[in-house]
Amino acid sequence: MRAPDTNEILLQVEAVALSFGGVRALKDVSFNIRKGEIRAIIGPNGAGKTSMLNVVNGFYHPDHGTITFKGRTRDKMQPFEAARGGIARTFQNVALFKGMSALDNIMAGRTLKVRRGLLWQVLRYGPALREELEHRHRVEEIIDFLEIEAIRKVPVGRLPYGLQKRVELGRALAMEPELLLLDEPMAGMNLEEKEDMSRFIVDVNNQYGTTIALIEHDMAVVMDLSESVAVLDHGVKIADGTPDEVKNSQAVIEAYLGVAH
């Protein structure tokens, strides 16, 4: 496993609070993600893990607190800004474009890299065609990497769940992100699929140097993959550290197993 190059901080979330009506999903949560690491966020159901990711890429706007990404501090992210800044993500319940093929889904991930506008695309000739081909080459590399060559022309709605998750990862990778947020990448997978997905995650981190933050419930996976783990419970961060530190934390054990009253 690759250790972070430096202790440079890529993303810093500071005292973020988020509530939906009376429900306080996040209560003054602070944590950071260092450049190049694999960071896990864990916690029991309803702990606020997905809300945290949604705050980071601008889908939810926090009530207060700040988000510092690549040295720039702001009160809230906008989804488009987050994407342009290099944050990509996958969803807990796959959010692919169902009517499009796997190839088109991943090609859509290249949108921010497309330079030629409408008038060139209408002609699909010369520079426009060359650009389309460049993107196709790049996407084919990702398809090879994820071993989904056989299904590239299949509409994603017809694919089994495990492959859909892989296509979704491909779409996120097509953005060439600096920070990749994975929301339960292994939910509902069998052992073999989990092993494949773990390999992809480690490889992405190694080959492209992408920083990864993942939410996962499979503790074996979390402890193996990640370099540091943040634990949320009821919207509060109860532990943060290396997998070993977290495993032995009394607060974490109580959150997961309950306490005798």
Add this chain to the structure above:
Amino acid sequence: MLYREAGQFKTTYVEDMAIFPIRQDRIALAVLLGIAFIGVPLLATFHIWPFGSDYLLWAILLPFLILALAAIGTNILVGYCGQISLGSGAFMAIGAYSAYKLVTGVHIPLAWLGCAISIPPLSVLASILLGGLIAAGVGILFGIPSLRIKGLYLAVATLAAQFFFDWAFLRIPWFTNYAPSGSVNAPELNFFGLIVQSPIERYLLCLLLVTLMALLAKNLVRGNLGRQWMAIRDMDIAAELIGIRPLYAKLTAFAVSSFIIGVAGALWAFVYLGSWEPLAFSIDRSLQLLFMVIIGGLGSIMGSFVGAAFILIVPIMLNLIPAELGVPLSTETIAHFEFIIFGSLICYLLIKEPHGFARLISIGKEKLRLWPFPY
């Protein structure tokens, strides 16, 4: 057994990204284009069956081509970008009336400024294309609500466009150059000295424009912009998170769609109708286009053609068949039967295959590849 792609290896991505990657499809298309561009004119010139009279050209082929073009425009907005529109008829009208104003010269007196905006009469082709552009501009304007409202609510907003423009073209005499009857006449169709007059010339003009625009539309929908539209249609939240701006994607869809529909409207008025009233572009037209797109196949350029053919030809067939069979039926009864059969046919089709003819055809092709030994 003939429809096989075995042995057709693609060695470049350009080949793989072709519109028709399978050789048999390319041959079929070439044959179809050959018939359309060479066969039909030849038969029509020598009045050989079925072109003994101009009926087939006037009543079927010409409206088919123009409405197929309008259906492509509707399909880009409704089928590709997922924005339901009931205002297609209005955008046809905008294309038609803008082209009419431009071809007859525009004069807007601005009394309070002491000057006037005057544009001299433009050529027919320039007017038709500019008419399309004006429709695109108006389309963008009416597309702005789509950023806030979705689905049925957006449909109602576009319906407002339909009724507003129906009213405007009927009641504001400036648009019709103060014609007392409210009906306007198309100019002489002069294309760089070539005067298009006979049905076959009109047919060829439309065929050329429709083929060209269908190709360009196909280029758009298989490029990045098309993927942005479909992404917005399928899941707008995920689209936004991969860096697609909903504003840009939706408004370009409105603009491109309205441009194509506007050009189709100008052709409908200039080439097919010759003289027209706002009634030619009423809500009925909008619904007809929407049906074409739904029956032909949402999100398919080819489906637009099939849908247009179905909606236009089936009623004519239903009308002709009893007469051909010698069944004595009054015209009124035939008209009623037409509604009944046509309506139930649409219901049946949509239950059997909600994705329209385009999906039926692609399923058929998949089966044909394995025929006669499916595994």
